[in-house]
Amino acid sequence: MYSLKRPYLGELEMAVLEHLWSHGEFDAKGVYSALGKTRGISHNTIQSTLERLFKKKLLARQKISHAYVYQAIVGRDELMGRMIKDVVKTLSKNNSDGMLAAFVDIAARTDEAHLDRLEQLINEYRSNHDNDIPS
Known part of the structure; x- marks a missing residue:
């Protein structure tokens, strides 16, 4: 469960969650295309953000081919x-x-x-x- 003892959700983490809540499941490339380019951040930053949200148990992921596809599991x-x-x-x-x-x-x-x-x-x-x- 999310706790304040851990770092709060940052602005990018919230933006990623908002994107997944609004548009459904995506891989890191899809999230990067939607959020990363306009923010001037790298694909790796998006990938790290998705991984953090997964570790916080806010996202589920499924490996499809060579990439993980993420979806929000907490509304x-x-x-x-x-x-x-x-x-x-x-x-x-x-x-x-x-x-x-x-x-x-x-x-x-x-x-x-x-x-x-x-x-x-x-x-x-x-x-x-x-x-x-x-x-």
């Missing part, structure tokens, strides 16, 4: 959830008030509909987990 929402959980766990030190205030602030700053959506998600969670929540 955007799941990765975001993992990263948020890691940040909260690292920073909260058993005090989640700041995290809760941050979520409310983010929702409120976006627009009123996001604040309403946050309230709806809380209510849905409560409905589905009535017996799970300690009194």
